[in-house]
Amino acid sequence: QVQLQQSGPGLVKPSQTLSLTCAISGDSVxxxxxxxxxxxxxxxxxxxxxxxxxxxxxxxxxxALSVQSRISIIPDTSKNxxxxxxxxxxxxxxxxxxxxxxxxxxxxxWGQGTLVTVSS
Amino acid sequence: xTVMTHSPATLSVSPGERATxxxxxxxxxxxxxxxxxxxxxxxxxLLIYGASTRATGVPARFSGSGSGTEFTLTISSLQxxxxxxxxxxxxxxxxxxxxxxxxVEIK
Numbered sequence: 001q002v003q004l005q006q007s008g009p010g011l012v013k014p015s016q017t018l019s020l021t022c023a024i025s026g027d028s029v030x031x032x033x034x035x036x037x038x039x040x041x042x043x044x045x046x047x048x049x050x051x052x053x054x055x056x057x058x059x060x061x062x063x064a065l066s067v068q069s070r071i072s073i074i075p076d077t078s079k080n081x082x083x084x085x086x087x088x089x090x091x092x093x094x095x096x097x098x099x100x101x102x103x104x105x106x107x108x109x110w111g112q113g114t115l116v117t118v119s120s
Numbered sequence: 121x122t123v124m125t126h127s128p129a130t131l132s133v134s135p136g137e138r139a140t141x142x143x144x145x146x147x148x149x150x151x152x153x154x155x156x157x158x159x160x161x162x163x164x165x166l167l168i169y170g171a172s173t174r175a176t177g178v179p180a181r182f183s184g185s186g187s188g189t190e191f192t193l194t195i196s197s198l199q200x201x202x203x204x205x206x207x208x209x210x211x212x213x214x215x216x217x218x219x220x221x222x223x224v225e226i227k
Contacts, residue, residue: 047219
């Protein structure tokens with residue numbers, strides 16, 4: 001059974017970097033059939049896919065246009081996890097952040113979610 | 121990008137009653153449509169994929185239908201554990217997109 005366990009701070013100051021990790025058990029971040037994603041949920045923006053990383057003989061990355069200039073998703077094969085970094089955050093980035101494995105477009109499983117508040 | 125719209129935003133239903141939730145896509149997505157359930161403090165759960173196929177372990181009271189731009193999730197007889205938010209996702213057009221969800225609450 002694949003499980004994803006999220007961790008990271010729930011409060012970030014404006015202009016700083018939001019950092020979350022998603023630890024994988026039961027699968028590998030280097031899997032050739034999965035992509036590893038970050039999604040967020042906020043009242044103003046709804047459910048928004050942020051980006052993904054995946055390995056197909058080399059590492060690839062796709063990011064949503066809305067955050068493309070500020071986001072990095074970083075795989076860590078030694079710890080079997082992937083991380084989200086979102087730079088220069090504003091209160092608009094306040095949301096519940098989820099990690100998720102996707103295969104053939106389907107998200108399963110998801111992490112438990114982390115509420116991140118951007119406030120001074 | 122493909123915009124996914126739910127109706128209604130909130131559905132008030134009594135236990136044992138039938139619930140019908142709708143999801144509309146702004147452009148055709150064939151049957152590449154999934155439904156998820158989200159409860160407070162829990163990870164979202166995949167319920168339906170391919171518009172009508174139940175995921176492993178999903179009770180038969182959950183059923184999905186539709187193709188193209190109009191989709192329906194039906195819960196035939198609501199149980200207490202079914203009160204949650206349900207949202208759809210299309211995986212036909214890149215980028216994948218999600219709907220805001222329908223909250224199913226106790227009447």
